[in-house]
Amino acid sequence: MIVETKVHTCHKCHSKELVKNGRNACGNQQYHCKTCGAYGVLEPQVCYTEEAKDLIIKAYQERSSMRGIERSHGICRQTLRAWLKEKAEQLPPLETTLAPVDPAQTPVLELDELWSFVFIKGNKVWVWIALSRETREVIAYACGDRSKDTCRILWDRIPSAYKKALVFTDYWEAYQAVIPDEQHHPVGKETGETAHVERWNNTLRQHLARFVRKTLSFSKCIIMHELCLKLFLHRYNTDLLPAS
Numbered sequence: 001m002i003v004e005t006k007v008h009t010c011h012k013c014h015s016k017e018l019v020k021n022g023r024n025a026c027g028n029q030q031y032h033c034k035t036c037g038a039y040g041v042l043e044p045q046v047c048y049t050e051e052a053k054d055l056i057i058k059a060y061q062e063r064s065s066m067r068g069i070e071r072s073h074g075i076c077r078q079t080l081r082a083w084l085k086e087k088a089e090q091l092p093p094l095e096t097t098l099a100p101v102d103p104a105q106t107p108v109l110e111l112d113e114l115w116s117f118v119f120i121k122g123n124k125v126w127v128w129i130a131l132s133r134e135t136r137e138v139i140a141y142a143c144g145d146r147s148k149d150t151c152r153i154l155w156d157r158i159p160s161a162y163k164k165a166l167v168f169t170d171y172w173e174a175y176q177a178v179i180p181d182e183q184h185h186p187v188g189k190e191t192g193e194t195a196h197v198e199r200w201n202n203t204l205r206q207h208l209a210r211f212v213r214k215t216l217s218f219s220k221c222i223i224m225h226e227l228c229l230k231l232f233l234h235r236y237n238t239d240l241l242p243a244s
């Protein structure tokens, strides 16, 4: 029998004076260094390539929960959260994902607001979406309450090429307060004029339905909520995921 003995040293001071210090969420042995006082993980962490990170983020966007990813890929929720944040912050403005607008045509937009899956002390967070009927791209979004203030944020984010578009919405009063009358068409669901954006809402729910947990604190919740939405919208506009 061959028995190998491995001596671990502190990653900071290379001392051998280590004691065990429990396991982290992924089950890796942690240590405490008696010499320098550092805390760390015994086995060097696996380094993930950008491709591997992207793949795991995609898996997360298929209705997985953070805990689900932790179990299936062995990645701490904190690590995943850091990756999502890092990826979302690297993204250029959503406008850069859009196809150019034909200046000879008047674009048509469908706007809708859907309450999202985050309950914060009994409140809902609303996601506001502006969808191009022609290209099916999401050209702007906003997160917040259902008031005209959030509607105003959405309207201000609409790229200049779409500012003169015909705009179809439901009868919600915030739209009437924000969108100029001459281009605004409030309609009922039965007209089918907002069918594309309504169907798009299902696409979003299908991919991100369970992504934020009640256990997160208020600010983390809303920040992660927006980050994940932003990541998803970029992916959606770039790959034009099928609306289903």
Ligand SMILES: [Zn+2]
Pocket (backbone or CB within 6 Å): 010, 011, 012, 013, 014, 015, 033, 034, 035, 036, 037, 038
């Ligand atoms: Zn040390």
